[in-house]
Amino acid sequence: MTEDLSARLSDLDLSNRLADAARDAILPYFRQAGLPSQNKDNSGFDPVTAADRAAELAMRNLLSQHRPEDGIWGEEFGRTPGESGREWVIDPIDGTRAFICGAPTWGVLIALSDASGPILGVIDQPYTRERFIGGPGVAEMTGPAGRITLATRRVTDxxxxxxxxxxxxxxxxxxxxxxxxxxxxxxxxxxxxxxxxxxxxxxxxxxxxxxxxxxxxxxxxxxxxxxxxxxxxxxxxxxxxxxxxxxxxxxxxxxxxxxxxxxxxxxxx
Structure with missing residues (x-):
């Protein structure tokens, strides 16, 4: 069935859905004893887990439904070209080393980009339920303390x-x-x-x-x-x-x- 463009999700709404889907895919694995990982780097240690792959697949599935014309560039499954000139650049777990150690400093990264660079971005920490979003007209963090406007520090020295x-x-x-x-x-x-x-x-x-x-x-x-x-x-x-x-x-x-x-x-x- 062709998508009704009048009911099409906004990019911001879709970004939140992608982050929600990644959370749901990842959290069952976090801090689970004996979670296996594979090393992707022959000269060092760059781990990947079932959680990384499950989260990326969940996001790719949503993008195929709601933005089939856009490209996708993911860490685990590579680059899928699109026709729109836009690309969703996703890292299902940035910080897999921290993830397998149980440290909550990893996160889900989601960006919508065009030829000039990123337009919209999400940094989501599923375990602490903190979501940082930046893009046109939005700079906010939602989490246990509610909704907070993002603003960088003014320290100049x-x-x-x-x-x-x-x-x-x-x-x-x-x-x-x-x-x-x-x-x-x-x-x-x-x-x-x-x-x-x-x-x-x-x-x-x-x-x-x-x-x-x-x-x-x-x-x-x-x-x-x-x-x-x-x-x-x-x-x-x-x-x-x-x-x-x-x-x-x-x-x-x-x-x-x-x-x-x-x-x-x-x-x-």
Whole structure:
């Protein structure tokens, strides 16, 4: 049956349905003893579980019903082309290492993008029931405390800033040196938060997130959420970061420029 376009879900409503479906698929697996995982990385450890696959399939099923004309780019099942020029970029569990350890710092990432980058983004933490959404006319978090407007912090001095990253090693030797130059200048550096660090930046609790080696599905949803909240996300040269690689997320333009200056000597790869 052809979809009645007059009753078509808005992109925001569909994003919430996708996040709901991922929650329902994932939570039965979380903190279950003996949950098996497979390693996708021959040179390291990049785990995937049944929860990752189930969540992506649940989202893909909804998208095939409601947006068959749009493309899909998912971490677990790759890229499916569309005809509309729009693409849903999804990571069913960003932070699977945290997931298999029982730490609630993982999340579901959903972005709607076009050729210029992300338009709408969702960072959802199913276990804590916190959902961070950013896009045209919306910048909010819903959770146990109700609905909160997202707004980044106004700290402008690096010496007062809080910096997050996922891995202490960050990337190559040169990338680590660049990260450490910023880390030495800030008030506090913390590690291991996965996509939750970007959510905290959008909510006004963190000032900087610096990472390297990201994929598009790791960063497109955080870009939309952070920009809607008033922040800035680029690569380490100030260029668009929606295809991944080295990422600098900052709560405001002053901190962004200060961090860029310290990262500026890192060679391009």
């Amino acid at each position: 690096l010496s007062e800033a809080v910096l997050f990253s996922t891995f202490p090693e960050v990337g190559s030797t040169e990338e680590l040196a660049g990260f450490e130059a910023v880390s030495k200048a800030v008030r506090l550096t913390r590690f291991g938060m996965d996509c939750y660090a970007y959510a905290l930046l959008a909510a006004g609790h963190v000032d900087l997130v610096i990472e390297a080696g990201l994929n598009a599905y790791d960063i497109q949803a955080p870009i939309a959420v952070i920009e809607a909240a008033g922040g800035i996300v680029t690569d380490w040269r100030g260029r668009p970061a929606h295809m991944g690689g080295r990422v600098l997320a900052a709560s405001n333009a002053d901190l962004h420029q200060a961090a860029l200056t310290l990262l500026g000597n890192t060679p391009d790869t």
